[in-house]
Amino acid sequence: MYQLIGAPVSLYTGKVRCYLQFKGITFKEILSTPQVYKELIIPRAGVRYIPVLVTPDDQVIQDSTDIIDHLERAFPQRSVYPEGSRQKLVALLLEVYGDEWLVNPAMLYRWAIDENREFAIQEFGRTRLPGASDEEQYAAGLEASGPFAGALPRLGVTDHSRPAIEHSYLALLDELNVHFSSYDYLLGGKPCIGDYGLIGPLYAHLYRDPASGRLMRDHAPHVASWVERMISPDAHHNKGDYLADDQIPDTLLPIIARMFDEQVPVLLETARLLEQWTQANPGSNEIPRAIGTLHYRLGDMEDERLAFPYNLWMWQRAHDFYNGLGADDRKAVDTVLNNEQAQALSTPLTARVQRRGNRLER
Numbered sequence: 001m002y003q004l005i006g007a008p009v010s011l012y013t014g015k016v017r018c019y020l021q022f023k024g025i026t027f028k029e030i031l032s033t034p035q036v037y038k039e040l041i042i043p044r045a046g047v048r049y050i051p052v053l054v055t056p057d058d059q060v061i062q063d064s065t066d067i068i069d070h071l072e073r074a075f076p077q078r079s080v081y082p083e084g085s086r087q088k089l090v091a092l093l094l095e096v097y098g099d100e101w102l103v104n105p106a107m108l109y110r111w112a113i114d115e116n117r118e119f120a121i122q123e124f125g126r127t128r129l130p131g132a133s134d135e136e137q138y139a140a141g142l143e144a145s146g147p148f149a150g151a152l153p154r155l156g157v158t159d160h161s162r163p164a165i166e167h168s169y170l171a172l173l174d175e176l177n178v179h180f181s182s183y184d185y186l187l188g189g190k191p192c193i194g195d196y197g198l199i200g201p202l203y204a205h206l207y208r209d210p211a212s213g214r215l216m217r218d219h220a221p222h223v224a225s226w227v228e229r230m231i232s233p234d235a236h237h238n239k240g241d242y243l244a245d246d247q248i249p250d251t252l253l254p255i256i257a258r259m260f261d262e263q264v265p266v267l268l269e270t271a272r273l274l275e276q277w278t279q280a281n282p283g284s285n286e287i288p289r290a291i292g293t294l295h296y297r298l299g300d301m302e303d304e305r306l307a308f309p310y311n312l313w314m315w316q317r318a319h320d321f322y323n324g325l326g327a328d329d330r331k332a333v334d335t336v337l338n339n340e341q342a343q344a345l346s347t348p349l350t351a352r353v354q355r356r357g358n359r360l361e362r
């Protein structure tokens, strides 16, 4: 049987759990306790990330996207990758947006709001010391959650950026609420890889953390209902499909515009920094987790954050798909992009990244 190693508080574990449930794949979830890190995750995956999937033939896979792609090959029916070019591009873009950008509001709301922070600390403690007393778990949770809470400035989540991140998140909730008042999933009646990108932050943090969950239910009840559909173990009974004729709902256009406005400049700047890094480090094959600092903008607010080259591995998926399209498909896809968006996607990636042994290499 497949084993999913992760935790209820974990963003990317939620993404894979929802996917496994949708596909109707039987799996057992194993809590990522310190013992599991020591005996399985670190020796077999070589890194300290969750989720990790152990397959019935004992392969060990880390990275939510690699896990989903592995399972898509093993279970090709009801694929989460649409066949239509427009829908596939939008699905890939929204996966990057959820996975790599909505982490910012997810982390802000979890660690800057007292009620959420207290809940998350206790939850980290439950993962670290299952079965211990509440007090022992709280103390263990405080220690275990320290590096996560401490990561905010590296993501550019600071007192200075907080109002802009909150403003952007509430506006996104409004946009998603309009969309999910008409559609069950992003592209119609079946979840796509973009739904799985969004569900990570929008479930584990922004729905499950108590103050954030209330905010979502009050402010954007249709988004909360979409989260509930996504996490429902019965979701695979849903027989719906993507919209016909490779249609993109108009209600997604503001969300795509928001991604291009907020996140894509960061991705393009990260690509520029990676090129500089590669030239400055000709002898290094492995790329560090962060390669410098960049300025980013959200509305009128400017702040700094680290540049994470892993983001480019995700961006390459959408970028390569777009740039590999034949002329007719490209024309069809360009009908849902404006010139600036098409130009951003066409910007060549002069330095590329690949994942090998769960590490990023040039």
Ligand SMILES: N[C@@H](CCC(=O)N[C@@H](CS)C(=O)NCC(=O)O)C(=O)O
Binding pocket: 010, 011, 012, 013, 048, 049, 050, 051, 062, 063, 064, 065
């Ligand atoms: N891109 C990876 C990200 C995995 C990840 O960052 N997982 C978090 C928990 S949700 C983690 O293990 N973080 C540990 C760390 O950042 O050191 C994926 O999709 O699996």
